[in-house]
Amino acid sequence: MAEIISQSEFWEILIRILLSGTLLFFLLFIAFWQQLQMTRTIIISYVRGLIQIVLLALVLVLIFNLRNLVIIYLYMLGMAIFSALTARQHYRYVDILKIEIVALSVGGLGVMGLVTILGIIEPTGEYLIPMGGMVISNAMIWTTMTSERLTSDFIKNQGLIEASLSLGASPRMAIHNLLQDAFKTPFNPSINRVAILGIVSIPGLLAGMIIGGENPIVAAVYQVIIFLMIQSAGLIAVIIVTYLLINKFFTSVDQINYALFSN
Amino acid sequence: MQLNLEVALTLQEFLSFEQLTLNDVSYSVGTTQILKKINVTITKDKGITGIVGPSGSGKTTFLRLLNKLISPSQGEITLNNSYQYSTQPSRELRKKIGLLHQNPFLFPGTVKANVEYGPQIWNIPLSFEEINNLLRKVDLNPLKYIDRIASDLSGGEKQRVCLARTLANKPCVLLLDEPTSSLDIVSERIVEETLNKLVKEDGIKIIIVTHSLEQTKRLTDEIIFLKNGRIETQTSTKFFFSTYSENQIIDLFKKEKKTNGRDNKSE
Ligand SMILES: Nc1ncnc2c1ncn2[C@@H]1O[C@H](COP(=O)(O)OP(=O)(O)OP(=O)(O)O)[C@@H](O)[C@H]1O
Numbered sequence: 001m002a003e004i005i006s007q008s009e010f011w012e013i014l015i016r017i018l019l020s021g022t023l024l025f026f027l028l029f030i031a032f033w034q035q036l037q038m039t040r041t042i043i044i045s046y047v048r049g050l051i052q053i054v055l056l057a058l059v060l061v062l063i064f065n066l067r068n069l070v071i072i073y074l075y076m077l078g079m080a081i082f083s084a085l086t087a088r089q090h091y092r093y094v095d096i097l098k099i100e101i102v103a104l105s106v107g108g109l110g111v112m113g114l115v116t117i118l119g120i121i122e123p124t125g126e127y128l129i130p131m132g133g134m135v136i137s138n139a140m141i142w143t144t145m146t147s148e149r150l151t152s153d154f155i156k157n158q159g160l161i162e163a164s165l166s167l168g169a170s171p172r173m174a175i176h177n178l179l180q181d182a183f184k185t186p187f188n189p190s191i192n193r194v195a196i197l198g199i200v201s202i203p204g205l206l207a208g209m210i211i212g213g214e215n216p217i218v219a220a221v222y223q224v225i226i227f228l229m230i231q232s233a234g235l236i237a238v239i240i241v242t243y244l245l246i247n248k249f250f251t252s253v254d255q256i257n258y259a260l261f262s263n
Numbered sequence: 264m265q266l267n268l269e270v271a272l273t274l275q276e277f278l279s280f281e282q283l284t285l286n287d288v289s290y291s292v293g294t295t296q297i298l299k300k301i302n303v304t305i306t307k308d309k310g311i312t313g314i315v316g317p318s319g320s321g322k323t324t325f326l327r328l329l330n331k332l333i334s335p336s337q338g339e340i341t342l343n344n345s346y347q348y349s350t351q352p353s354r355e356l357r358k359k360i361g362l363l364h365q366n367p368f369l370f371p372g373t374v375k376a377n378v379e380y381g382p383q384i385w386n387i388p389l390s391f392e393e394i395n396n397l398l399r400k401v402d403l404n405p406l407k408y409i410d411r412i413a414s415d416l417s418g419g420e421k422q423r424v425c426l427a428r429t430l431a432n433k434p435c436v437l438l439l440d441e442p443t444s445s446l447d448i449v450s451e452r453i454v455e456e457t458l459n460k461l462v463k464e465d466g467i468k469i470i471i472v473t474h475s476l477e478q479t480k481r482l483t484d485e486i487i488f489l490k491n492g493r494i495e496t497q498t499s500t501k502f503f504f505s506t507y508s509e510n511q512i513i514d515l516f517k518k519e520k521k522t523n524g525r526d527n528k529s530e
C-alpha cells in the first residue's frame with residue numbers, strides 16, 4: 001500500500017468529481033423548483049455518502065483480505081444495524097429500530113450464511129462483504145417501502161379494518177389485502193428488474209467484475225445469484241417487519257391501537 | 264407466511280342474551296372525555312332500545328364500546344351479569360354482539376362476498392338460499408344484487424348490504440348505528456319490519472341509534488337519551504313521547520348553555 005493513488009490519477013478524479021457536481025446542482029435545482037423541501041436532506045446525504053464510500057474504499061483493501069468468518073459476519077451485522085438506524089429516521093409512527101435490526105440481520109445474515117454454508121460464494125471478505133452489503137441495503141429498501149405502504153394503507157382503510165374486526169375477524173384477517181399489497185410494493189419492481197436483466201440493465205456487480213478482469217460468464221452467473229439472494233433476503237426481512245409492525249398496530253385484545261395514529 | 268384466513272376459534276357460548284350492564288364507564292381520547300361515568304342496564308325484556316341524542320353526544324362511541332372495538336378508560340361492561348368485557352375474548356364478543364357501522368364500509372368484491380365475510384371468518388358455511396334470504400330481509404332483490412360489485416352500489420344499497428353482512432353472523436345483540444339514514448321510505452319500512460321480526464322470531468336484542476324521532480316512536484320500546492357524554496334519561500318510549508311535547512324534545516337536544524366551556528374536558 002505504498003501508493004494508493006498516483007498524482008495524475010488524483011487530478012483526473014478531482015475533475016470528474018467536480019463535473020459530476022453539476023448533476024448534484026441539477027438535482028438540487030429540481031428539488032428546489034418543485035418545492036420538495038429536500039435540499040438539506042439531499043446535500044447531507046451526498047456529502048455523508050461520499051465521505052463514507054471513500055473511507056470504505058480505503059479500508060476495503062483490508063476487508064477484502066479477511067478470511068475470518070466471525071469478523072466478516074460481525075462486519076455485516078454492523079451493516080444491518082447501520083441500515084436499521086437509517087430506516088428508523090424516516091418512519092414516524094413507532095420506533096422501528098429494533099424491528100429493522102431483527103429483520104435485516106435475520107434476512108441479510110441468514111441468506112449470506114446460507115450461501116456460505118452451501119459453498120455458493122467463496123467465504124472470503126472479497127466476496128461476502130460487498131455481496132452482503134448489496135443484500136442488506138436492498139433489504140432495507142424493501143422493508144422501508146413495505147412499512148410505509150402498510151402504514152399509509154392502514155390509516156386510509158381504518159373504516160374497512162374496523163368493519164372486519166367488528167365481524168370477529170382477527171387483526172391479520174382484517175388487513176389481509178393490505179399485507180399482500182405491502183409485500184408486492186418492493187417485490188414487483190425488483191422482479192421486473194430481473195426480467196430485463198442483460199437486455200436493458202447491466203447491473204453494477206457484473207460491470208465491476210468484468211472491469212476487474214473476471215471471466216464474463218462467471219460474472220453473469222454471480223449477478224443472477226446476487227438477485228436471488230437479494231430477493232430472498234428482502235422477502236424474509238419484509239415478512240419479519242410486517243409481522244412485528246402489525247403487533248404494534250393492534251393491541252393485545254385485537255383492537256386498533258388508535259393512540260398510535262392519533263397525532 | 265400464512266396469508267389465508269385463519270381457522271375459526273372455538274366459540275365460547277353463552278345461552279342467550281339477558282342484559283348488558285355498564286358500571287361507571289368512561290371513555291377518553293387524550294384529555295377529552297367522550298363518555299362520562301355511564302351507569303346503565305340494558306335488558307332484553309325492554310324490547311328495542313333506542314339511543315337518541317344530539318350529534319357528537321357519544322352515541323357511536325357507546326356502540327363501539329359494546330362491540331369491544333374500543334375499551335372503557337374506566338369502568339366495566341358486564342354481559343348477563345357474569346361475563347366481564349375486559350376478560351372476554353374480543354372476537355367472540357364481536358360476533359355475538361354485532362355492530363352495523365354508521366358509515367357503510369364494504370369490502371372489495373361482490374355483494375355475495377361481503378355477505379359471506381362474517382361466516383367465513385368462523386368457518387360457518389352459508390348456503391346460496393341463506394344469502395338470498397338475507398338480501399331479501401334488507402329489501403335487495405337477490406337476482407339483481409348478489410353479483411354486483413360492492414363499490415358500484417348507491418349509498419342506500421351499501422347500507423343495506425352492510426346490514427345483511429352483519430345479520431349473516433347471526434348475532435344475539437344487534438347494535439345499529441343509524442341503519443336507515445340513507446334509505447328511502449319504502450326500504451326504511453321494510454328494514455324496520457325485518458328488525459321487528461328479528462326481535463319477535465329470533466329473539467335478538469336490538470340497540471339502535473337514530474336521528475329520526477318518528478323512527479324512534481315507531482320502532483323502539485325504550486329510549487336512552489345521551490347528551491354531552493352522559494345519560495340524560497332512560498325511559499320507555501311511551502313515557503318519553505307522552506311526557507315531552509315536541510318543543511320540549513327539541514330543547515332536550517339543544518346544546519347546553521356553556522357554563523364555562525370546560526364541560527368536554529376531563530374532570
Ligand atoms: N378518536 C377520537 N378522537 C377524538 N375525538 C373523538 C374520537 N372519537 C369520537 N370523538 C368525539 O367524541 C364525540 C362523540 O362522538 P360520537 O361519534 O360518539 O358521536 P355521535 O353521538 O355518534 O354523533 P353523530 O350523531 O353525529 O354520529 C364527538 O365530539 C367526537 O368528535
Ligand SMILES: [Mg+2]
Pocket residue numbers: 322323324365440
Ligand atoms: Mg354517530
